[in-house]
Amino acid sequence: xxxxxxxxxxKNKPAIxxxxxxxxxxxxxxxxxxxxxxxxxxxxIGQDSYEKAExxxxxxxxxxxxxxxxxxxxxxxxxxxxxLLNQIISxxxxxxxxxxxxxxxxxxxxxxxxxxxxxSLLIDSGAAEKILCGAVSHxxxxxxxxxxxxEYGAQKPPTAQWTVTAAGVGILSTKGSGxxxxxxxxxxxxxxxxxxxxxxxxxxxxxxxDTITAHFRDLNISASEYxxxxxxxxxxVGHQIAADLFKKHKIDMPEDIFTDCGLMIYSDDMSVFxxxxxxGCSAAVTYGHILKRxxxxxxxxxxxxxxxxxxxxxxYQQKExxxxxxxxxxxxxxx
Amino acid sequence: xxxxxxxxxxxVQQEYQxxxxxxEPARPVAVNSLRAFLVGGAICVIGQGISSYFLWNFxxxxxxxxxxxxxxxxxxxxxxTATGIYDHIAQWAGAGSAVPVTGFANSIASAxxxxxxxxFVLGVGGNMFKLAGAVIIYGVFAxxxxxxxxxxxxMLGGV
Numbered sequence: 001x002x003x004x005x006x007x008x009x010x011k012n013k014p015a016i017x018x019x020x021x022x023x024x025x026x027x028x029x030x031x032x033x034x035x036x037x038x039x040x041x042x043x044x045i046g047q048d049s050y051e052k053a054e055x056x057x058x059x060x061x062x063x064x065x066x067x068x069x070x071x072x073x074x075x076x077x078x079x080x081x082x083x084l085l086n087q088i089i090s091x092x093x094x095x096x097x098x099x100x101x102x103x104x105x106x107x108x109x110x111x112x113x114x115x116x117x118x119x120s121l122l123i124d125s126g127a128a129e130k131i132l133c134g135a136v137s138h139x140x141x142x143x144x145x146x147x148x149x150x151e152y153g154a155q156k157p158p159t160a161q162w163t164v165t166a167a168g169v170g171i172l173s174t175k176g177s178g179x180x181x182x183x184x185x186x187x188x189x190x191x192x193x194x195x196x197x198x199x200x201x202x203x204x205x206x207x208x209x210d211t212i213t214a215h216f217r218d219l220n221i222s223a224s225e226y227x228x229x230x231x232x233x234x235x236x237v238g239h240q241i242a243a244d245l246f247k248k249h250k251i252d253m254p255e256d257i258f259t260d261c262g263l264m265i266y267s268d269d270m271s272v273f274x275x276x277x278x279x280g281c282s283a284a285v286t287y288g289h290i291l292k293r294x295x296x297x298x299x300x301x302x303x304x305x306x307x308x309x310x311x312x313x314x315x316y317q318q319k320e321x322x323x324x325x326x327x328x329x330x331x332x333x334x335x
Numbered sequence: 336x337x338x339x340x341x342x343x344x345x346x347v348q349q350e351y352q353x354x355x356x357x358x359e360p361a362r363p364v365a366v367n368s369l370r371a372f373l374v375g376g377a378i379c380v381i382g383q384g385i386s387s388y389f390l391w392n393f394x395x396x397x398x399x400x401x402x403x404x405x406x407x408x409x410x411x412x413x414x415x416t417a418t419g420i421y422d423h424i425a426q427w428a429g430a431g432s433a434v435p436v437t438g439f440a441n442s443i444a445s446a447x448x449x450x451x452x453x454x455f456v457l458g459v460g461g462n463m464f465k466l467a468g469a470v471i472i473y474g475v476f477a478x479x480x481x482x483x484x485x486x487x488x489x490m491l492g493g494v
Contacts, residue, residue, distance in 0.1 A: 048452065049452035050452075051452070144449055148445070148466065149445040149446050149448065149449035149450075149465075149466075150422070150445070150448075150449060151416045151417075151419060151421060151422050151441070151444070151445035151448055151449070152422060152425075152441060152442060152445035152446070152449075152466065153416075153421050153422045153424065153425025153426070153428075153432050153433060153438060153441045153442075153445075154422075154425065154433070155367070155425060155426055155428075155429040155430075155433075156426065157362045158360040158361075158362065158363075159359050159360065191348075192347075192348050192351040192352065192355075193343075193344045193345075193348035193349075193351075193352060194352065194355070199359065202355045202358075202359055205355070206351060237358065237359055237360065240358050241354070241355050241358050244354075244358060245354075248354070271426075
């Protein structure tokens with residue numbers, strides 16, 4: 001149900017009845033390692049290309065989530081997923097493996113929440129009862145596609161980010177228990193004219209601020225409504241900019257509840273420059289760490305704002321600026 | 336950013352960019368330059384060591400020793416690339432490991448490894464010079480222009 005300009009309130013409150021998170025070797029060394037369901041020691045995951053490895057992670061996460069919910073593949077009515085590869089092959093090829101009706105999404109790193117928001121809308125509208133949604137990213141495939149070959153010796157600036165190797169999926173359903181999706185705000189594309197692909201956080205921060213502001217305005221609430229507001233992958237640089245933008249616009253955003261998934265997934269001593277990024281970043285942190293904390297009653301209501309940079313290697317080489325987007329999903333647990 | 340680019344930006348975009356710029360950590364240029372100097376210098380010292388070894392132990396002259404020396408440096412760089420070490424050195428060293436011949440070898444080897452999954456012809460063959468191609472094109476062209484200038488100056492009775 002539309003509320004305000006761009007926010008949906010889900011009256012049926014779809015529950016995330018099960019979720020699964022698969023990660024790579026670098027994530028296994030991070031502080032959230034315990035929140036992963038499966039961690040791989042090798043970037044190739046026993047496959048012969050990184051692209052296949054990325055797909056394998058998403059397949060494993062989907063199978064695990066379906067198994068945990070006590071379902072079979074056939075029980076899933078729709079699969080909504082996105083990734084960062086050209087023509088979103090990881091999601092589409094996983095859909096081929098699953099053999100369930102599928103909608104492929106591209107919102108760059110915002111795909112994780114785009115899929116959750118759309119999945120919740122489908123359920124709320126009665127178009128489906130069981131939806132599998134998620135997102136995946138792999139460090140080496142993204143480097144290959146958007147930057148340089150993985151082994152190429154290029155020096156990255158401190159504003160660069162480290163793409164997370166992880167897949168995160170969840171099953172949404174009206175029946176069953178679990179944290180519930182109560183509302184979602186769909187963001188608009190914000191382009192502040194930044195064109196440096198090694199500074200995604202700085203480019204995406206205004207989009208995150210725009211969506212959060214719209215969420216508060218549409219629902220007539222403030223930050224105090226939430227125990228945690230986590231942006232997707234702004235990193236240290238983008239997070240600081242976003243926090244300062246809120247101050248500048250005189251919107252109250254308490255420091256202790258405002259955080260970023262890209263800051264949570266790696267520790268300070270890991271050399272990831274500004275922080276983590278990629279669809280897998282917000283997907284893994286949300287479906288793993290944050291849901292776990294909600295279930296353990298540490299958090300009651302959270303807002304996840306997945307941020308995406310909608311550039312392509314082509315648009316960057318043609319000197320275009322980076323359009324950015326952010327989608328916010330509100331998750332709560334009424335115990 | 337050039338003034339031409341700036342003109343295209345709206346006042347809101349310009350204001351934000353100035354706002355964001357203040358909060359971005361700058362590239363540590365002084366430290367990077369020092370590291371590049373040290374590592375670039377070290378690679379040259381290694382190259383000199385290899386040259387001297389060839390000169391003393393084999394039948395090479397000052398003129399001919401260049402080729403085997405470069406070949407050994409390239410081999411070392413390719414091995415370091417294949418074992419996943421070179422990119423870590425490069426993150427620390429910057430231009431120090433990119434400018435010498437080892438950086439050139441790394442750009443070719445890394446692209447070849449990266450595109451192996453797409454096959455030997457279109458993958459490795461087609462992408463190997465993806466990064467190095469620009470160096471070859473503009474290197475050869477620059478050499479051509481310089482040679483042309485030198486010939487003209489000589490013809491006109493210069494040095």
